[in-house]
Amino acid sequence: MTWFKVDDGFYRNAKTAMLSDAATALWLRAATWACDQLTDGFVPERILPMLRRGEGMEQELVDAGLWERLDGGYLFHDWLDYQPSAEEVEALRQKRSEAGRRGAKITNSKKSAKAAASDAADARQDSGIVLGKKAANLRPVSVSVPVSNTYVLDSVADENPEAISLCKHLADLIEANGSKRPSISKQWKDAARLLLDADHRDPVEAHRLIEWCQHDTFWIPNIMSMPKFRKKYDTLRLQAERANPRSKAQRNQDANEQMVRRYAQDAQNARQAEQLRLGA
8 A cells, every 4th residue: 555645735835725625636536546556646537537527627737737738647746756656666565575474484483483392392291201200290381472573454444445346346246147236344345455455456457357257157156245256366367368368458448448437427326316415
């Protein structure tokens, strides 16, 4: 997970002080998306509906000097002056991953040594005599239990829009296949968030794989929950690639367009629901 850095003088900066609330919200959503996707501050035009773009918001950000217009999208001004580059983030992730593996190896080695010592002590006590003394006269042997220092990822589900979108997409397709619609439980949200944050899966590819597995006669009855989808992700990915020889870029572009259309439809439904509520 990466973090988007915002200066504490943001509220009084000349570029931002006069921004509309809607443009400010779009700027923030786009920034967190760029951090998550490691695009070095580039936001494609096709992603903006998912970020709840309103009419004229992009131009307002360009006019304020916060965005620069490029072919196919927008670039945050001076992104790399304040945010780490994608290369730096990947290098840090690799470093942490290697440190975690080393820590796990050391911890497992300590556990094996302690277990061997404990087994040996138990064997000596069971024999009735230890070092020439009767076992009845011995005091209980205290064996320390090693505590792992390895990092355990918190499984509390964040309300990650992309994770929620994956959950809804899988639930929709399960229902469309004739099964009872599953409830999107905490376990579902946890699995989807961990799929994106811990496994570093591409949300566009994940969206496409959900679509593929729920149209495959073998996998339809075997993928009935988000935890199962996460567990079988690599198997699904490899089988889907064999079944569809098109390039990964082409497949992800199709899935991305579907995901954007879904976000746009969700936004439209939300606006209609709000209009109905206000009209009532």
